[in-house]
Amino acid sequence: MARPGFVGARITKNNIGGAFSVIRQAVSDEMEKGAQRVLATGNELVPRRSEALADSGKVVQLGPLTFVVSWGEGLPDARAVYQEYGTAHHPAQPYATPALDQETPGICEGIAARTHGRVKHTNVRVARIDKVAKQ
């Protein structure tokens, strides 16, 4: 069967590993900043009969792309839960949920802003791969 040939191009990206690394770091940075903002906003909202509940708030990094914001760990009772969700006799005074809802759009926007355009600087190479059948 005759192979008259074709024209084309091979498009490669030879530093995608580097791009992933840069993006991963940028996302991690933004997530940590976002977690700290959630903590700060939550601490503005948290009921302050004492400072204990606010003081118990913390951000813990569980992995490269996982951060946990929490309140109440180490306290002698479950006041963090009771304030957030209420007790049988007292209404809830939520602080964690509104803080998370308020800050989530900013976290997403921050990640988008930091990652946008990163990939285009990773050595896209376009090589012609034309082949012409031997005569």
Added chain:
Amino acid sequence: VTGLELLVVDEFIYTRLTQDVGPGGLMTLVGNREGVDPEVYSDTIPGDVLYPYVIFTLQSTADTMTTEGTRVLTQATYMVKGVHRTESYAELGPVASRIDALLHKASGVVLDGRVLHSRRLQAVRYPEVTEAVSYRHLGGSYRFWTEAT
């Protein structure tokens, strides 16, 4: 009117829950007294509440705007849960189940507006011991997309 959207959600939740009067419905599961409103409350409960009861509370809210600043709709997150004086979550299971059946993926029109959609964001479950009395809380956080008319 600022805040009216939340009254729409309040009304939507209360109506959905208290109209569940059929066999196995929520109103057959919560405390009930002749001639008294059902044990479904917003934010606070009366001193003589009967158990189990259902309570719903606003947790957070956010508006969705156009780029020109026109408010399109409002998202509101509510915690809706059953509360019982018990040491067993199992006794609250049917209550939480009916709450979820009535409020997850729901929509409807009330007097001042409408709820376009709702869904549960997460389950809520925790114990409480106050003055040596055990309580259990079981329900969920629900998000409502709403607009006032």
